[in-house]
Amino acid sequence: MNKLDSSLVTAALAERGFVLTDKATEADAVLINTCSVREHAEDRVLSHLGHLRHLKKTQPQLVVAVIGCMAQRMGETLLAHEAVDVVAGPGQLHEVPELIDKAMADHQKRMHVLDNIRQPAASEAIRDISERLDAFELAYDSDANHIKSQAFIRAMRGCNNFCSYCIVPYVRGPEVSRAPQAIVEQAKKLAGEGIRQITLLGQTINAYRYTAGDRTYTLADLLEQVSAIDAVRWVRFITSHPGQFDPSILQVMADLPKVCPYLHIPAQSGSDRILRAMNRGYTAEGYIELIEKARATVPELALAGDFIVGFPGETDEDYEATAALIRRVRYKNCFVFKYSPRPGTHAEKKLADDVPAEVKQERNAKLLEIISEIADQDNQTFLGRTLEVLVEGPSKKPHLNKAENEDNPQLVGRTKHDYIVVFNGPESLTGQFVKVRVTKTAALTLFAELVA
Ligand code: SAH
Ligand code: SF4
Numbered sequence: 165m166n167k168l169d170s171s172l173v174t175a176a177l178a179e180r181g182f183v184l185t186d187k188a189t190e191a192d193a194v195l196i197n198t199c200s201v202r203e204h205a206e207d208r209v210l211s212h213l214g215h216l217r218h219l220k221k222t223q224p225q226l227v228v229a230v231i232g233c234m235a236q237r238m239g240e241t242l243l244a245h246e247a248v249d250v251v252a253g254p255g256q257l258h259e260v261p262e263l264i265d266k267a268m269a270d271h272q273k274r275m276h277v278l279d280n281i282r283q284p285a286a287s288e289a290i291r292d293i294s295e296r297l298d299a300f301e302l303a304y305d306s307d308a309n310h311i312k313s314q315a316f317i318r319a320m321r322g323c324n325n326f327c328s329y330c331i332v333p334y335v336r337g338p339e340v341s342r343a344p345q346a347i348v349e350q351a352k353k354l355a356g357e358g359i360r361q362i363t364l365l366g367q368t369i370n371a372y373r374y375t376a377g378d379r380t381y382t383l384a385d386l387l388e389q390v391s392a393i394d395a396v397r398w399v400r401f402i403t404s405h406p407g408q409f410d411p412s413i414l415q416v417m418a419d420l421p422k423v424c425p426y427l428h429i430p431a432q433s434g435s436d437r438i439l440r441a442m443n444r445g446y447t448a449e450g451y452i453e454l455i456e457k458a459r460a461t462v463p464e465l466a467l468a469g470d471f472i473v474g475f476p477g478e479t480d481e482d483y484e485a486t487a488a489l490i491r492r493v494r495y496k497n498c499f500v501f502k503y504s505p506r507p508g509t510h511a512e513k514k515l516a517d518d519v520p521a522e523v524k525q526e527r528n529a530k531l532l533e534i535i536s537e538i539a540d541q542d543n544q545t546f547l548g549r550t551l552e553v554l555v556e557g558p559s560k561k562p563h564l565n566k567a568e569n570e571d572n573p574q575l576v577g578r579t580k581h582d583y584i585v586v587f588n589g590p591e592s593l594t595g596q597f598v599k600v601r602v603t604k605t606a607a608l609t610l611f612a613e614l615v616a
Contacts, residue, residue, distance in 0.1 A: 165365055166197055168318060169232060169254065171302075172301060176297065177261050188216070191226065192268060194228050195260070195264075199234070200234050200237050202501065202506075209230070213228070217246045225268075228249050229252065229260065230252075231254075231256075232257075233253075233254055233335040235254075236255070237331065251276070252275075253335075254321075254335065254336050255337060256276040263276065278337070290321055298342070311595045312595070313556040317351060317364055319342060320340060323336060324371070326510070328510040328515070329506065329509055329511045331506040334509070339368070339371060344374055344376075355393050356395065358595065360395065361554055362396055364401040368405040370405060384415070387401065396422065399423050400426055406429055406431065418461050424580040424582070426581050427465065428470075430470035430471070431470075431486075431493075434448045436449075437482060438478055438482050441475065442511075448485060452493065466581035468495055468496055471500045471501070472501050472502075473501070473519075473528050473531060474527060476503070476516055478503075478527075483527050486531065496583065500528050536608075539608065540607040543607065544605050546602045546605055546610055549601070551579050551583075551600055551610075552599055553578060553598060555576075556576050556594070558573050575588065575591070584610065587613055587614055588613070588614070601615050
């Protein structure tokens with residue numbers, strides 16, 4: 165979601181004549197798009213601002229903007245920081261170019277964040293903004309000089325779930341779904357410009373609902389409509405919440421070949437006690453039943469998840485239950501996070517952060533080991549298979565398998581199940597579908613060769 169926001173704001177700035185530079189010393193303005201999900205992410209922003217304050221001593225004209233969730237959460241504090249000129253929340257991103265222009269002209273401090281982000285008036289403002297900012301999604305990656313291999317389209321903003329540990333509902337506001345026509349129009353436009361893969365985004369994308377007249381459109385309807393666009397080859401959606409996951413979504417995944425057989429469906433924990441304290445609204449057994457049903461409906465379904473270790477009160481037994489769930493589900497990959505108390509959330513206010521840092525670290529490392537071991541085993545079944553991949557571009561870690569020469573660099577692509585595949589081929593294949601044969605496998609990567 166943040167990646168999309170950054171690219172939308174960049175595109176909106178480009179329309180005003182700004183160009184990207186990767187050196188702060190060359191910049192007229194520096195924007196920091198922020199995340200508040202864990203304290204560590206916020207700490208990094210604060211240390212970054214420290215550097216920028218220093219830089220401003222030699223570049224007094226530099227304008228610094230802090231945008232996104234942290235701006236929403238701690239606006240005044242950020243505005244008071246010596247380095248900061250502009251503060252804009254996730255609901256004000258469409259105003260950022262104008263705020264930057266003004267700050268460049270008069271060097272006054274400005275803050276635009278929504279008050280009472282969960283009030284109905286804010287929902288209306290957010291709906292309006294969605295349409296103004298979201299339309300900026302571009303097919304062309306001007307930084308890399310080629311058509312992007314995929315485009316993100318926001319299907320909905322915000323979240324109403326209030327998991328007890330999570331800051332998202334407070335900083336991104338209530339769920340607001342975009343009209344299906346707006347999404348489909350955008351997908352058509354992007355497809356017309358060369359995009360072949362669309363990823364629909366939402367914090368809980370399966371909660372997508374849009375009522376027009378007497379009809380309510382769901383995620384299944386949306387997937388069907390986007391799949392109906394000729395030039396679109398693959399459609400995906402992230403992230404799914406395991407509570408209230410409608411079977412119609414699985415059916416559409418099974419019936420429509422363009423809908424990718426991939427679910428990012430975080431369980432967070434395998435312990436019912438912890439799931440209850442997290443306010444997740446399902447049990448471990450309920451989650452596993454859903455996964456079994458999904459696997460039975462959608463052939464070759466790949467699964468990804470998120471887990472939090474060290475939630476308040478998590479015992480060794482709770483941790484073991486999480487490890488057991490992971491062993492049963494056998495994910496393609498997972499993200500594991502150490503619990504981080506977020507100010508204002510239920511867990512931060514009511515539950516002591518009582519799992520010691522070393523225990524969190526140990527559980528984190530052990531879970532990653534289990535996840536990697538499973539993926540390593542399961543990925544071996546791909547050995548020798550020919551797969552279709554969408555080429556994303558040159559690999560950023562070419563040491564994995566050295567490029568033979570400049571015309572044949574190491575490329576990265578993804579299968580429709582979201583497996584990462586690395587192989588050598590001409591850079592001109594970026595954005596195209598190619599066939600590759602798998603020659604070697606690892607836990608996170610398949611290595612392959614191009615098939616003529
Ligand atoms: N909407 C998505 C997740 C958004 S946040 C969903 O519900 O699945 C991304 C991930 O960050 C979450 O899945 C969770 O695993 C993690 N996370 C959120 N709040 C956290 C916190 N306070 N401490 C540690 N991890 C957290
Ligand atoms: Fe946060 Fe839960 Fe909403 Fe995901 S579903 S964004 S974890 S509150």
